[in-house]
Amino acid sequence: MIARLHLWRRSLPARLLALTALFVMLAEVLIFAPSVGRFRLDYLERRLSDAHLALLAVEARPDGMLDMSLQMRLLSHAGAISMTAWQPGKPALALHPLSSRPMSVPHAWARYDLREEGFLELIGDALRGLITTEDRAIEVIGLSPVDDRVLVQVLLPETPMLMEMRAYGMRVLILSAFISLITAALVYISLLWLLVRPMRRLSASMHAFCEAPDDARRVIVPSRRGDEVALAEQALCTMQTRLRDALRQQARLAAVGRGVAKISHDLKGVLTTALLESDRLEASAADPEVKAVTQGIARALERAVTLTSSTLRFATEQPPVPHLVAVDLRPLLDEVAEGCGRELHWQIVGQTGGPVRADPEAILRILDNLARNATQAGASVLTVTLQDGRPSEWAQVVVADNGPGLPPKARENLFVPFSGSARPGGSGLGLPIARELAESQGGRLSLLRSGADGTAFVLEVPRLA
Incomplete structure (x- = not known):
């Protein structure tokens, strides 16, 4: 059971499920911060509105005086320690009960002016408030939501607001986690159905075909999907x-x-x-x-x-197994030129930027085959040019003769066994074997050109790293 769970944790469906849940939670976190900031702003605006309504009771008294019990009830209803309101053309209204002086007022003070705080400041203040451990009072100033001509100042304890913010944040996190799990499960099921199951089917078909490629029943039957x-x-x-x-x-x-x-x-x-x-x-x-x-x-x-x-x-003959070493091409060319005798005049020009990584015996066989083909075609001069290839990690050996060139039919099947011989009685195996030798060591052999002025082949060999 533990082994199967470990395998499932490393599987593609498990990773898709985890990533989906992570991304949804990240999106919820990005929503959480503005939500908490908005909750704090609404709380403070409610306190300003309650304070304004409480101060209207003061304005309703001819003498502007209230008894102490009524003041305490109004302050308690507004959740404030004290409050003041200003309106143009009218005297200020305030509730500062004398009995509040001996109260245990929190020692740490913070002042917030809702008229000046922007979106980011509101979010920052809310997040800082969630992690604070101080029992402090805050002073809030802002326009009354009831009448925007009235400026209200409220002194209130921060702890009740923080308790409500934390409770609200916990509800948001729980809801976000629930939404994340539901969304991740739905996305997981969708991806499992639309992507993972078809991939498993493709993988199973590949394995079955590898076990018995001659069995026609192992060939996959495409579905009717259009994706x-x-x-x-x-x-x-x-x-x-x-x-x-x-x-x-x-x-x-x-x-x-x-x-x-x-x-x-x-x-x-x-x-x-x-x-x-x-x-x-x-x-x-x-x-x-x-x-x-x-x-x-x-x-x-x-x-x-x-x-x-x-x-x-x-x-x-078995497929060639190259023995790759660092090789300098110039001595190999001299050795092949000496072995060809006087039937073919060699001209070796150019130089590569350094040694190549190749099998010396294979290079000798390739060059000897090209020289022998040139001699049999009637060439008298063989020009071999050493140069750097493009890209620079390749070295090129261009072998050009002055023979009559290759007939079109021979060029079409030049590297096809038994089909590319240009002379009567030829086996057509020399160039296919030469290309196989070149490819076995990571190189390439190809026809560069062929015409009335001769034929040229290019051998590309990887340079020593």
């Missing part, structure tokens, strides 16, 4: 369907590849034997015409052996 969740379900359905078809096609290709590997292995032995017999026939033939025919047969058999060897190696 973003339905779009996500439709996208997931499309992705799962395409992935299922791709995996099925990959399985078929893998089966074909295993069959081709076996056939290529047996065919390689047969072709090797035929090549040896062709060599013996050529060596024993005295007729020049027979020799020419056997030489043609030998070349055809050599191409067949090369094709079957490449196919067998491509079918059985």
Whole structure:
């Protein structure tokens, strides 16, 4: 039970519930302060109104004098210690009973003029009053709510007002907490129904599809909703369907590849034997015409052996696992140039800003493949340019030859196995393997341009951090 509660506390619904309650409480707090400030203002205005009405009894007496018991009743009704009122053109009215002098009047005094206090001052005074612990009397001055021509001054104890303010604040907080819980629960249920449940359905579909991607029943069926969740379900359905078809096609290709590997292995032995017999026939033939025919047969058999060897190696070779180290590209280029002999003239220009993070053997294989393709295409000059890429965390190696360029059909399928060869008898595996080697170490190999003046490839390798 405790474990399930702990998991629920870390779940998305629990966080949504807590955040909703928090935000609603924050909104209620923002409402609480002005509410308490307004309550305090209403309380003080009521005291001014009561004081004005009490002072009207003084004005009603011809001599302006009241007996002590009546004064005490009026002051008690107004909740005041003393009161004074001024009206233009009339004498001031006051209730200051002599018996109030020996009263225990609070020693701390504060004065508030309601005519001058703004909205923020009223809220600040109310909040400060809620936390005060002093038993003090306050003097309040303001226009009478009964007659705005009359200015009233009241001296009254603050404790009764604070008690009512605190009781009012507690009622507001309790009501706010209740509203927060109800609102949070409603929002939680809404989000659970509209968002969390669909997300759980998407997650469950992903897990089920991962366990058995070949099972068509594991593909999610989009709901009839018209919102973003339905779009996500439709996208997931499309992705799962395409992935299922791709995996099925990959399985078929893998089966074909295993069959081709076996056939290529047996065919390689047969072709090797035929090549040896062709060599013996050529060596024993005295007729020049027979020799020419056997030489043609030998070349055809050599191409067949090369094709079957490449196919067998491509079918059985595992994905490359690079050994990434800091590499300086210039020495690698010199090493490849030396290995190409005199058939191809190399021109190496430029320099990168520093070493790259790559597999030296993979870089050698990529560059050797590009140089060999240029030689087979009839190029005589290979220009290799080292430069910084964009963005700057990449280094670029541009390999350009002066050959006749690639035909359009070869450019369309340049990196597709068995489809991108530009010469008769080619396997079309060199560039796909080279791109796979580049991508295995976080780089890229792409065709930069190809035309009558030659072909250029660009190899991008991440720079050493």
